[in-house]
Amino acid sequence: MKKGKTVIAAAVATLLASSALYAAANTDVAAPKAGQGCISLKTVAETEQEVVNEKGERVKRLAPAAKVVPGSEVVWTVTASNVCAAPAGNVFIDNPVPEHMSYVSNSAMGPGAEIAFSLDGRRFAAPEQLRVRDADGTERAARADEYTHIRWSFRNAIAPGQMALARFRATLK
Amino acid sequence: MLNPLPSRPALTRTLLASLALAAFPHTAQALGVAAGTAIENTAQVSYTIGTTPVTTPSNTVSVTVAEVLDVVVTLQSATTSVSPGATNQALVYRLTNTGNSSEAFLLTLNSVIGGDEFDPTPATPSIYFDTDGSGTLTPADTPYVAGSNDPLLVQDTFVTLLVINDIPTGLVNGARGFSQLTAQARTGTGAPGTVFAGQGASGTDAVVGTTGADGDATGQYVVADVQLAAVKTATILDPFGGARPVPGARIRYQIVVTPSGTGTATAAGFRDPIPVNTTFVPGSLQLNAVTLTDSSADADAGGYVTTPVPAVQVVLGNLTQASGPQTVVFDVTIN
Numbered sequence: 001m002k003k004g005k006t007v008i009a010a011a012v013a014t015l016l017a018s019s020a021l022y023a024a025a026n027t028d029v030a031a032p033k034a035g036q037g038c039i040s041l042k043t044v045a046e047t048e049q050e051v052v053n054e055k056g057e058r059v060k061r062l063a064p065a066a067k068v069v070p071g072s073e074v075v076w077t078v079t080a081s082n083v084c085a086a087p088a089g090n091v092f093i094d095n096p097v098p099e100h101m102s103y104v105s106n107s108a109m110g111p112g113a114e115i116a117f118s119l120d121g122r123r124f125a126a127p128e129q130l131r132v133r134d135a136d137g138t139e140r141a142a143r144a145d146e147y148t149h150i151r152w153s154f155r156n157a158i159a160p161g162q163m164a165l166a167r168f169r170a171t172l173k
Numbered sequence: 174m175l176n177p178l179p180s181r182p183a184l185t186r187t188l189l190a191s192l193a194l195a196a197f198p199h200t201a202q203a204l205g206v207a208a209g210t211a212i213e214n215t216a217q218v219s220y221t222i223g224t225t226p227v228t229t230p231s232n233t234v235s236v237t238v239a240e241v242l243d244v245v246v247t248l249q250s251a252t253t254s255v256s257p258g259a260t261n262q263a264l265v266y267r268l269t270n271t272g273n274s275s276e277a278f279l280l281t282l283n284s285v286i287g288g289d290e291f292d293p294t295p296a297t298p299s300i301y302f303d304t305d306g307s308g309t310l311t312p313a314d315t316p317y318v319a320g321s322n323d324p325l326l327v328q329d330t331f332v333t334l335l336v337i338n339d340i341p342t343g344l345v346n347g348a349r350g351f352s353q354l355t356a357q358a359r360t361g362t363g364a365p366g367t368v369f370a371g372q373g374a375s376g377t378d379a380v381v382g383t384t385g386a387d388g389d390a391t392g393q394y395v396v397a398d399v400q401l402a403a404v405k406t407a408t409i410l411d412p413f414g415g416a417r418p419v420p421g422a423r424i425r426y427q428i429v430v431t432p433s434g435t436g437t438a439t440a441a442g443f444r445d446p447i448p449v450n451t452t453f454v455p456g457s458l459q460l461n462a463v464t465l466t467d468s469s470a471d472a473d474a475g476g477y478v479t480t481p482v483p484a485v486q487v488v489l490g491n492l493t494q495a496s497g498p499q500t501v502v503f504d505v506t507i508n
Contacts, residue, residue: 037218037227037229038220038222038227039218039220039227039229041216041217041218041229041230041231041232042231042232043214043215043216043231043232043233043234044234045212045214045234045236065236067239067368067378067380068212068236068237068238068239069205069238069239069240069241069273069380069382070205070206070238070241070273071205074212074236076214076234078216078231080218084222086222086223087222088220088221088222089220089221089222090219090220090221090226091218091219091220092218092219092220093216093217093218094216094217094218094219095214095216095217096214096215098212098213098214099212099213100206100210100212100238101212158220166216172205172206172212172238173205173206
């Protein structure tokens, strides 16, 4: 249990210059209600913005997505929190690449998760196993911008009170 | 083939400038998602509690695409040859909205630009919409009035504009005058990334794109107050008294150069390569029915040269309309 928390904290620190900002963006995770699921799933959209910190250095921080224009990169973060008393097993998170957006190659991450992609939302596989056939009949490896869905499969159960994180970047067409 | 000699700098320069400008491509770009579009995302989680499978969606996040302000102005017309004192001389421009939303553009004209030899005088009015698409100023074209009929363009569309200048008098041949059309997004301009909060489509922010939300292009007039027209004809005399182009047949070429206009073509010259598979007939070169010697180094106006390619060349001198047609004749034989 403690180990899981450490892994997530480390990942957040790696990705973000300010983990405090990240926490602030996710304080509104819905409280559980009887009869609803044991995992509360929360999605946020953020963009990387360059700011000057207290030391006068230019650093990149994630801030709630605003002023998204064609060519902008949006960081989508999904957090799955176990709000029950029992562990949740066989956890996987599915996220379609939003309409009008292209997945950014190698941007998907998730501590403790196997990540697979799909070109149709049904069959998921590792990038090197995704092939497409062009109009002229030749087969080639699928490009990242052709992925339509992403799936994070978590190797370990999520214990009560713990959470898992899935994140990817996509560019607005 | 009528080629100017190097001693005709003004007209040569005109020709080269025309070619250079005609080669500029149109630079409209493919565009992105329209401003105001909602980008939505909902994730889903599946898991088991004990042996019970559960699937739950996340909240739906919606991000609204902001407006990008971008514009490109391109010159559509080649360098325009004009005479001193000419009025209502048109340059053609294209204004393209390369942003991602509808936007109105303010147009301004500047004909006082450095690097040229004269300043064209903007007519009143000086900017027209090419309403009838003719590429020239016609009564059907609508004058532009700033703030009144600023062109409102949907993303990835363009409008053709005519810039109208008068040409001052007293200009020398070859003098150039520049005229620049600028378009600026009405929402605002500035360094790329500048934000106009809440001023974009559907209440989104408007963001200045890579063009700075303004664009300009500069057109060019060149004074060419005399024109030289050349007409070349060929007559064949075969060895048998007929007119068939057989080996041994003799071809007589006649070139008539006719000056027109008000000015003077200084040191006009004429060069014509001998066609391949033919041979110049020595002593056959004439200017205005007077035979010229084959030497190009002597005092008369012309001669036959062998480098870089076999050719005849004749110096016609300073020509005006009063000089009348100049007739050059020479013969070749078919090898």
